[in-house]
Amino acid sequence: xxxxxxxxxxxxxxxxxxxxxxxxxxxxxxxxxxxxxxxxxxxxxxxxxxxxxxxxxxxxxxxxxxxxx
Numbered sequence: 001x002x003x004x005x006x007x008x009x010x011x012x013x014x015x016x017x018x019x020x021x022x023x024x025x026x027x028x029x030x031x032x033x034x035x036x037x038x039x040x041x042x043x044x045x046x047x048x049x050x051x052x053x054x055x056x057x058x059x060x061x062x063x064x065x066x067x068x069x
Contacts, residue, residue: 008032027055030065 007015010028018024018038025039037058043051 010035014038025051025055027059029063036062036064 007026008028008031010032011026013035014026014028015024015038017035018026018040019042021041023041023044025037025044027036027038028034029036037055039051039055
C-alpha cells in the first residue's frame with residue numbers, strides 16, 4: 001500500500017496536481033473529500049509568500065467546509 005492510498009479523496013486529487021516532489025502542500029475541504037489546491041515544490045521554491053497570497057485569495061472563492069458540514 002502506498003502512503004497516499006491512506007489520504008482522503010480530496011488530498012489524492014490535490015497530489016495529482018502538485019506532483020511528487022517534496023515539499024508540497026495539499027489543500028482540501030475540511031472533510032477531505034474535495035481538492036482545493038495542490039502546490040508543488042517548484043511553486044514553493046519560486047516564492048512561498050506569493051504561493052501563500054494566491055492560496056488565500058483562492059480560498060475566499062471556495063466552500064472550504066465540504067459536504068459533511
